[in-house]
Amino acid sequence: MRNAVIVVGAGPTGLLLASELALRGVRVTVLERLEEPDQTIKSGSINVASAEILDRRGLLPAAEEVQRGRLAASGAFTTGRMNRTVRALEDAANEKSRRFAVIGHFAGLMFRHDLVDQDDPVLAAHTAVANGIFVPQHDLELLLGAHCARLGVEIRRGVEVRGLRGTGTDLDDDADVVVETSAGDFTAGWVVAADGGRSVIRRTLGVDFVGTDPELVGYQAIADFDDPSELRRGWNWTPRGIYTYGPVPGRILVARFTPQPEDRDAPVTVEELQSAVREVSGIPVTITGLHGRATRWSDNARQARAYRRGRVFLAGDAAHVHSPFSAQGLNLGLGDAVNLGWKLAATIQGTAPAGLLDTYHSERHPIGAWVLDWTRAQVALMRGDERTAQLRKVIGDDLFTVPGATNHMIALSSGILQRYDVAEDGEEPVGSITGDAELSTGGRLADHAHDGRFVLLDRSAEGRYAEAVRGLEHLVAYVADADASEPSLFVRPDGIIAWADNVSDDNARKLLDTAIERWAGV
16 A cells, blocks of 8 residues: 655654654554664653653653653662752652753763753743653653554554665656565655664665764663672763763763774674773773663764755654764754654645745754764763863863853753744744743643644734634644733744744734745645
8 A cells, every 4th residue: 555655764753753744644654674662772861852842742741751750760879960960850840830951961061950040031931841851762762652553653663674766767756656675665655764874765865974984982781780889970081981870770871982893783792891891981890781782882973965855855863873972863853853744744735835845954954963063072072181181171160160151051952942044034033942832821832732733822912813824724723812921923833933923013914924825835
């Protein structure tokens, strides 16, 4: 049977994208090589922007449940700054007044919640998801998998994708695409490759994957040690690399500046992991076993020159790879998925304005390039030489202890400062992520975004903007909330503000009509 869309890869990016398409009635099949969800330890949390994606789709309660369980498992194990981070998250969960979730680090320099100005309006606009941040990648995949199941997404596991071909002259034709797999051929109108950094689809397309070569080799695992008492919890730098122990029992991450192994695909043995931990930490620990598989990774930083070729798109690690510090890759992929999903669905259903699909590359490619630079800077700051150590001390002790600097770095890391050029004459907040947008009548704007439509939040006293979306109920959710202290907003399905009435009344309606036509196609 022909599919409207085939998504290759059932990681977080692929699952979120599939759910975004299914939410709008698009038939989608996900093809995944692994028989079961990957239990390998990877990213330990998501950022605020990603948690807000879940919030807009009604998935925040599930994320909060995961965080409660993870905090219970981690709290007794952590010490020092990591312990303060865990305690801060627990305190935020127990308070009636929400606070911005402070979690994460830059090059191993932990963000200090006690230095954050919670009255900063930038942070204060993004506090609703504070209790749904501590969500590891495996738990996120289970959460999104359940979401896909409720929406009727077909996930075919144990299917290895080997290539693809066009049904026309070539893949650039406006024709169906055939995905060649171990289970036979699958035909679809569109294909999205979310099949990881070594994407078969990207290689088949011949898309250039450009960037910088790796400097380090890293490992991550849940391990049993005969005596881990000398391993310092939290982030630790040495002349030979960096390691962190915790926050969950047995979790070890270690990176050393050394050439890449000859066989990067070889399984990580206990001996290899133990050697790396001993070399970097200088502690003669003995690893007695592993829980699941250990992973090996590097800071290879590359990005596809183009995120689209004809009817095939690249998303997540298939479009960009870099070091995994701070889970930036996971969050970047979720941003790709929520940006592309509604645009592709609108194109398939015939409601998309001309050129809408081209904005996927133009909006997401610059964000990906910025994240690659962000991660390169962290690796540079992790080097073990004396001068880098001095620089790290200046940044950690002098710069990161300044509340204003701390706020800005946390906002950058959390993803809430990402912005698109969505209107030629758009002024703030146009182009930015909407955040909490609480309503004077109760509830929040996110409560009206669960079905994936655009949202028009009309805060005018007389509901002057209602006429602009009359008859468009299938595309736009209209929310009346008279509150003259805040601007009215037209918000895209991905949470980006496409219009705000912070201009004169005479021109505001005209600009709203322009935004609706540009993004909703009507």
